[in-house]
Amino acid sequence: MKLGPVTIRNRIVFTGHDSLLQNSDGTISEAYIAYQVARAKGGAGVQMLAAAGIDAYSATAVGQLRIDHDDVIPGLKRIAEAVRAHGGRLFAQLLQPGREVYGSEDGTLPLTFSASATPSERFRVHPREMSAAMIAKVIADYAAAADRALRAGMDGVEIVANQGNLPAQFLAAAINKRDDAFGGQLANRMRFLLEASRAVREVVGNRIAFGVRISASDMDIGVTEEESMAVCRALDSENLVDYLSIVLGTPATRGGSYHIVAPMNERPGYVGSYAQRIKQAVKAPVIATGRFNTPHAAEAALMAGEADAFGMTRALICDPDLGRKIAEGRPDDVRACIGCVQACIGHYQKHAPVSCIQFPETGRETTLARYERAAAPRKILVAGGGPAGMKAAAIAASRGHSVLLCEAAPQLGGQALLAQRLPTRAEFGGIVTNLQHEVYAAGVEVRLKTLVNRALVEKERPDAIIIATGGVTAMPDPDNFSDIPIVSVDEVLRGGAKIGKRVVVADRQSDWVGIGVAEKLAAEGHHVRLVCAGVQAGEFIPVYLRDSGAARLFEAGVEVTTYARLFGAEQGVVYFEHVVAHKPIVFENVDTLVVCFGERANRTLEDDLEGFDIETHIIGDSLAPRTAEEAVLDGLKVGRVV
Ligand code: SF4
Known part of the structure; x- marks a missing residue:
């Protein structure tokens, strides 16, 4: 035209x-x-x-x-x-x-x-x-x-x-x-x-x-x-x-x-x-x-x-x-x-150069986006089919390596499969669709319902292993909690958890998840109080998401409290501490406490392979829990050099 x-x-x-x-x-x-x-x-x-x-x-x-x-x-x-x-x-x-x-x-x-x-x-x-x-x-x-x-x-x-x-x-x-x-x-x-x-x-x-x-x-x-x-x-x-x-x-x-x-x-x-x-x-x-x-x-x-x-x-x-x-x-x-x-x-x-969570090569055209075909193709085993594992597998295979990607679940996607269940976040599942497409297009062999352990590594004898097994849900120390049902975010999103009428969501992360879980529970008819450790709900997410989330929380009638660190709970009373004033913030008549505490690294395979003589790379949440962006970036960084 x-x-x-x-x-x-x-x-x-x-x-x-x-x-x-x-x-x-x-x-x-x-x-x-x-x-x-x-x-x-x-x-x-x-x-x-x-x-x-x-x-x-x-x-x-x-x-x-x-x-x-x-x-x-x-x-x-x-x-x-x-x-x-x-x-x-x-x-x-x-x-x-x-x-x-x-x-x-x-x-x-x-x-x-x-x-x-x-x-x-x-x-x-x-x-x-x-x-x-x-x-x-x-x-x-x-x-x-x-x-x-x-x-x-x-x-x-x-x-x-x-x-x-x-x-x-x-x-x-x-x-x-x-x-x-x-x-x-x-x-x-x-x-x-x-x-x-x-x-x-x-x-x-x-x-x-x-x-x-x-x-x-x-x-x-x-x-x-x-x-x-x-x-x-x-x-x-x-x-x-x-x-x-x-x-x-x-x-x-x-x-x-x-x-x-x-x-x-x-x-x-x-x-x-x-x-x-x-x-x-x-x-x-x-x-x-x-x-x-x-x-x-x-x-x-x-x-x-x-x-x-x-x-x-x-x-x-x-x-x-x-x-x-x-x-x-x-x-x-x-x-x-x-x-x-x-x-x-x-x-x-955040005053940082442009990129894309799905394609971290963007903005890195003169650095990480450049990589060569492998001089000598090798056998690479990738443990874990979340965003990190999928990206690493796709890049390594596109360089000519023979790549086996094993995922314990019946489906590729890892945490992204749960993230897409948050209200208004269904499109997030596109990251799985896209990376999966790249995995198969690159010729990666995918085995679902396959947990990687020492025995499997000994059997497959790869030249290198990439551990991308993600994280496990973090929960508060149980010592300070009695006589109150505590439910994790994963349980809320998977459905089936028994949740009472009056809910307190303790949001240590102040990201997408607290907002989304509070919104979901309010939409299901619960009375929801979202209590964040940050200065505002969604403090650590992009501004436009945070602002649109604030509007939805307001419309849903969710009561938001900020600057609050979860301390403990007993018999329907949940105690927080103001993170600056160090004074108690108390919520009474609580039926269920929902906890958004993020994740901790899954080190099971890393520990299982201790002493095993093999080139090992650890990426994504199994290295340290972060977001899908860092997971995919880790995958690119390893996939281009392995
Ligand atoms: S909105 Fe997300 S997927 Fe789209 S370009 Fe930005 S980072 Fe990439």
């Missing part, structure tokens, strides 16, 4: 997103080139670079990609040429975030500017109102940045007017309180974006594509669907844009930010209906982005007329070869993103 003067080979769009793979000064790095090239080789239609700051105030956080001075041009040139060498097309995003800034080089609160001095609810940022002269300067900066993109050989540029950035701050009546030509009625509030778009169009002409990215709705306080529709019509009627790129949400509020990278509790492709309403009102092609995680989801939306192209960003983070697999007629080989938001946006929120 065509986006203005640019022909793209398919409708798959790798939209702009922060990867933190660029250099810390915001210039292009080798790691970032390798990341984008992997998607170009894999058949993406068009790729957008991360939003690049157009002036000195344009960095939402430290390390923002930059396009505000000519020194960045050589780096941009290199990455554009590298992507084009593989049939891809590369666009630059032009960013002015206004008040949506939450980091600074020296840790002080950033100085920000916006349409008006309206603070941002989520980041507590108090901006200064922009003067007329500053508005003119920023519009000129958009044009100058577009000129740099043109000189760097980019195929297109895009103004980042979506998700609460400066143009959206001018557009939203709740933020823009000006009484000059840029405030007041809607026609005035859209003036900033229209003038910036005219300035960019004047610079780039029809030599490269020009588009605008906009939220169809902020889904909270901010830009409404009506305002967004009006601005799309205005841009289109003046023929200012070659395409419109439609998303949802704003970082300014918790309810809006959650839609920026929606978790698995939103259905795949849920943004499509919003994009469709805009598509029906404009001539320009429309790109829709929002959980288009499989070729099937995008194809269905295309057939329904929801959009012309699809932002499949996490889909490509999870499977860089998505486009090539579809082109080769292998859509079922695609490793579908499961919307866990753990290693993509989750890493960004």
Whole structure:
């Protein structure tokens, strides 16, 4: 299809997103080139670079990609040429975030500017109102940045007017309180974006594509669907844009930010209906982005007329070869993103480079993603068919080893099989489907209902063994508990456990599990109190999951207590200790205590093999209990060297 003067080979769009793979000064790095090239080789239609700051105030956080001075041009040139060498097309995003800034080089609160001095609810940022002269300067900066993109050989540029950035701050009546030509009625509030778009169009002409990215709705306080529709019509009627790129949400509020990278509790492709309403009102092609995680989801939306192209960003983070697999007629080989938001946006929120829990090669294109065929094929025994064991087996077999994977259960998957039983987490089971597919595709021999012990190792005589037997459920010391039924999370999720009406969930982990178990029990009619050791329920999980979990706990009527360490229980009374005040927190009339204490490493096989002369690797939870992400990463690390 065509986006203005640019022909793209398919409708798959790798939209702009922060990867933190660029250099810390915001210039292009080798790691970032390798990341984008992997998607170009894999058949993406068009790729957008991360939003690049157009002036000195344009960095939402430290390390923002930059396009505000000519020194960045050589780096941009290199990455554009590298992507084009593989049939891809590369666009630059032009960013002015206004008040949506939450980091600074020296840790002080950033100085920000916006349409008006309206603070941002989520980041507590108090901006200064922009003067007329500053508005003119920023519009000129958009044009100058577009000129740099043109000189760097980019195929297109895009103004980042979506998700609460400066143009959206001018557009939203709740933020823009000006009484000059840029405030007041809607026609005035859209003036900033229209003038910036005219300035960019004047610079780039029809030599490269020009588009605008906009939220169809902020889904909270901010830009409404009506305002967004009006601005799309205005841009289109003046023929200012070659395409419109439609998303949802704003970082300014918790309810809006959650839609920026929606978790698995939103259905795949849920943004499509919003994009469709805009598509029906404009001539320009429309790109829709929002959980288009499989070729099937995008194809269905295309057939329904929801959009012309699809932002499949996490889909490509999870499977860089998505486009090539579809082109080769292998859509079922695609490793579908499961919307866990753990290693993509989750890493960004921890200031770490992008990756994927299912495909840790992402973000590590210049390091762990590179491995060779084994010089001398060997026999490898993998004990345990959870995520760690499956990844290790698949990688080792793909390198030419003869791999036997034994799993004690009747099914591959390990802990992921239980994790998918948490409310709204069913899609997590996709990690099992995907890794299992990779195991069989790599030619691994799989034996189910087969427990690995010393006798089996002696019989099979492998050259090396990889222990991936996972963890066992951790429980509190029984000495402090009497006359109260104690139930583990596993028992709750497997079903069949006898649970009374009034339940206390003691959540030492403050992760997905406590939230999910409390939600499940409340939905089943129990009165639930969730008592966390952390500062909030879900403290240690990605922000958007935590926020959506908080909303569901609220709706379910779960009472949440934080800063509480489980101490003991007797005769229907459960005692906690405030972790800072060291004072008791007491819950009376409790019928059942449910314990979320995580796991401890399963060392059974390791102990059984003590003294046995064999190359041994221990990975995943059997090394130390962590999450599926670290399990799969351990599997990759061992599989590529064994
Ligand atoms: S980490 Fe999760 S949400 Fe992110 S790309 Fe991978 S599977 Fe998708």
